[in-house]
Amino acid sequence: MKKADVIDFYARLAADNPHPETELAFGNPYQLVVAVALSAQSTDIGVNKATRALFAEVATPAQMLALGEAGLKEHIKTIGLFNTKAKNVIALSQMLVDEHGGEVPADRDALEKLPGVGRKTANVVLNVAFGAETFAVDTHIFRVGNRTGLAKGKTPLAVELNLDKATPAPFRVHAHHWLILHGRYICKARTPECWRCPVADLCAYKPKTPAPKARAKEVA
Secondary structure (H helix, E strand, O other): OOHHHHHHHHHHHHHHOOOOOOOOOOOOHHHHHHHHHHOOOOOHHHHHHHHHHHHHHOOOHHHHHHHHHHHHHHHHOOOOOHHHHHHHHHHHHHHHHHHHOOOOOOOHHHHHOOOOOOHHHHHHHHHHHHOOOOOOOOHHHHHHHHHHOOOOOOOHHHHHHHHHHHOOHHHHHHHHHHHHHHHHHOOOOOOOOHHHOOOHHHOOOOOOOOOHHHHHHHHO
16 A cells, blocks of 8 residues: 555544544453453453452452452453463462562563463553554454555555555554554455545555445346
8 A cells, every 4th residue: 555545544444533542441450451352252341340349349450369269260250262362361460469569560571471362462551551653453444454565564564564665653542542443444354345445545445345236136
């Protein structure tokens, strides 16, 4: 995608949603780390349901340790892979207490050392909690980057690095959210809703998906 088209691409997404935010519910950086760790292979809606009561009780790593692994499991048992996630959350909470004074570090390397925290989770925390210009590439952003031609890559890291190169300064902080929301609600995996996409004319994807009525006429 040409530089002018990239600017236009982001400008249109920004016009539709000037202040995008994560759909995960949290009250502080620690709760954000926990929510993102729990969201792997789960929906934000499902995580929010599970953490509503949890976060009313737990706001710090020390409080999570006091709750314990068994208590945590009771809160998150509706989430996929909850046994493994519970172990990781307890372990990362212990590490935050032991090595960071109970605070979430604003450092990628330190975040990635936490159990259950990979590069994507670290990027989300850095962006959402600390305002860093990071690009957390999940399945939605990976798809949007490749499908549109904005940032192609065979791996999430390749897409992330290409997004970092392609995204101009005015859009860098919010780019991650614009792209994930675009992929979640418009540029869907099975049937992208091209007929209502604000950047369809800039997108490399062909053929564009017609509106439902048009598709029905084609079938008839």
